Amino acid sequence: MKIENTKAQMRKGVLEFCILAILKTREAYPSDIIEELKEAKLIVVEGTLYPLLTRLKNAGLLSYRWEESTSGPPRKYYSLTETGSMFLAELDKTWQELSTAVNKTTKKPK
Amino acid sequence: MNKTVSANISGFIFNIEEEAYQRLLQYLKTIQSFYATSEGGQEIVDDIEARIAELFQERLHAGKQVITMKDIEEVIAIMGQPEEYATDFDDDEPRAHSSATGNSDSRQARRRIYRDADDAMVGGVCSGFSHYLGWDPLVLRILLVFAVIFAGTGLLIYIILWAIIPEAKTTAEKLHMKGEPVNVENISKTINEEMDNVKDSFKKFSSDTKEHTKKAGASLSDFFQKFFNGLGSFFEVIGKVLLKVFGVAFLAVGIMFFLGLFGTWFTVDNLVLGHEHLSWDIIDDLVFAGSGNLTLVAIGTVMFFLSISGMFFIAGLRMLLNVKNGIKPLFIVFIVFFITSIVLCMSGSFGMFRGNLNDAEVRSEISLDEIGSDTLYINVLSDEYFSDQIDFNDRDWLEMLRIDGDQVIIGNQVHMAFYPTDSAAAYVVEIEKEATGRNNSKAFENAGNISYISDLHGDTLDLAPILSFPYHDNWHSQSVDVKIHIPDGKTVCLSDNAGRIYWRSHLEGRCLTMKDGNWDELRNK
Structure with missing residues (x-):
């Protein structure tokens, strides 16, 4: 069992949660999202994000609109759909529970 | 001074150095074939291309006009290799989970069907299917030959499949074909295998050369080493294709000579047997002066056709299948056959020529x-x-x-x-x-x-x-x-x-x- 594999699996679920969370309050285009995720050290390469966004969009959690850009091709601005908001709320709840549970298990005073 | 290529990426024109362009093209192809089977794959590729265009645009701001190799490497580093996404990108199929719990170190790639030009007899359809089904290509080839012989439809099916199924060209496609996950490890493994093939054939060649010309061989091999390294991929593609084409041609010639043997034999035999007043004995007596030399000439003729067809056949097989063991002794046997046949024919008919001088x-x-x-x-x-x-x-x-x-x-x-x-x-x-x-x-x-x-x-x-x-x-x-x-x-x-x-x-x-x-x-x- 490789540590990278486990790490990736852990990150995988969290990443989707974080993307939805970033989009909770505002519209954003991929570069913005990447900035935040990079800062949080959640992703290393940008290529990771595009498949995820496409998948979330196809699942009906995200929608996007086109906006012209001065510094390149038109950008896709992503925002949460109603389903997305509900999905996020659910994940948020799960995360809180999970976090508490994980903390409880791993940080148990000896 | 470097040549530049202009490329349209997401609707923007960029001037890219030729070498850098090739690198980018290869990168995009890898991504493309990686996502070819995923839902929304084209969209992902488009998004990535758009992002690359944006990143290029950023790099061109400081009065710079051309995208260089360095820029490409930087952009690729930012975007990452497909196998790096793969750990974060999985679809929801069960096997994704099994790979999470199991110890396989990346997602199991879905097999896709491609024609395998590297292992092709004709168009690589059978070997492509063999990768897909996990069967031995020989089984499929034999089935196909039966289909061609007995129903004739096999040929049509083959041609259609040949036209429909794309050839595995890029390394990623070749890995997809074999069902191996596309990651750097496997890509470099595949490329190394191919390079080893080239090096092996070169080594054999150079060692052969050395045997004959010991001194000159060393410098010659040096030259060829550089030559082959330089022309590596070119040699591989052109050489392999030509080799296969010649292989098929040689096989065909071999078979034709073999059939020619029977054709000639039956024609001549019919010619004699078809005449009620004629026999081989009479011809032997009259033409070859009764010395029994007709038998020599007949045996010589059979051996001649056999050896020619045999030589062409095994040469063709070697080119097509890359079989090396046992070829050389067989070849020597056929050459001995060939020389013997000529000696037999000449000695058999010598008396006839001399008698009519x-x-x-x-x-x-x-x-x-x-x-x-x-x-x-x-x-x-x-x-x-x-x-x-x-x-x-x-x-x-x-x-x-x-x-x-x-x-x-x-x-x-x-x-x-x-x-x-x-x-x-x-x-x-x-x-x-x-x-x-x-x-x-x-x-x-x-x-x-x-x-x-x-x-x-x-x-x-x-x-x-x-x-x-x-x-x-x-x-x-x-x-x-x-x-x-x-x-x-x-x-x-x-x-x-x-x-x-x-x-x-x-x-x-x-x-x-x-x-x-x-x-x-x-x-x-």
Whole structure:
């Protein structure tokens, strides 16, 4: 069992949660999202994000609109759909529970 | 100074250095083939391309005009390799979970069907399917051959599949074809394998070279090492394709020679067996002087065709399948076969050539002073051997050969010809018996042994259409020329079967008058 594999699996679920969370309050285009995720050290390469966004969009959690850009091709601005908001709320709840549970298990005073 | 290529990425034109462009192209292709099976794959690729365009745009801001290799490497580092996404990108199919719990270190790639040009006999359809199904390609090939032979539909199916199924060109496609996950490890493994193939073939070549020219070999191998390294991919693609093409061609030639062997054999055999008056023994006796050399020539011929077809066949197999073991000894066996066959054929027919080196003729002349009339009647005798319907132009000597006791009868070697002479002269008939022989006296003897019947009574000249010679004389191109000199103004009338000895057989049964050196008049008798 490789540590990278486990790490990736852990990150995988969290990443989707974080993307939805970033989009909770505002519209954003991929570069913005990447900035935040990079800062949080959640992703290393940008290529990771595009498949995820496409998948979330196809699942009906995200929608996007086109906006012209001065510094390149038109950008896709992503925002949460109603389903997305509900999905996020659910994940948020799960995360809180999970976090508490994980903390409880791993940080148990000896 | 570097050449640049202009490329349209997401609707923007960029000038990219050629080398950098190739790198980018390869990168995008890898991504493309990686997402080719995923839902929304094209969209992902478009998004990534758009992002790359944006990143390029950023890099061009400081008055820079051209995207360099360094820029490409940076952008690729930012975007990441597909296998890096793969750990974060998985679809929701069960096997994704199994790979999470199991110890496989990345997602199990879905197999896709491609044609395998590296392992192709013709178009790589069978080997492509074999990767897809996990079967041995030989099984599929044998099935296909059966389908072609028995129903004929196999060929059509093959051509359609060939046209429909794309060839695995990029490394990623080749990995997809084999169902191996596309990651850097596997890509470099595949590339290394291919490079090893090239190096191996080079090493073999260079070691061969060294054996022959020890000193020069070292520097030569050095040169070839560089040469091959430099032309690595080029050599591989062109060389492999050419090799396969030649392989197929060689196989075809080999098979054709093999079929040619049977074709020739049956033709010759039928030729002899199809004649009731002929046997191999007679041909052996007459042509090869009864020394049994016909057998040598026959064995030599069979060996010749076998060795040629064998050599082409194994050369073709080697090119197609890259089989190396056992080829060399087989080849040597075939070469020995080949040389033996030529020696056999030559020694077998040597006696025949030598026996016919010289030719000679025996002339006899009949002057026809006693003919009072102006007309000579030429009466071609009928004989007991051949039909009068056979004319001079029937050149099948196998058909025109009979053995009668110790005499050989030939039915188509009497040639009659007419020559004009002075009106004051008489008719003259020359009869020339011709034959070949080992030397002049032998040829003369052979010509003298020819029996030919001709007789003049009144104004009628009887001419036999056949000649005969003793069986033990053998075949020495025995023939008889009858030359008839016609004085100007005189007439010749030909019997109805004169076509047997006169090449203008349409004139048989007619009378001809000589006038000023030409036949003046054609009229019925």
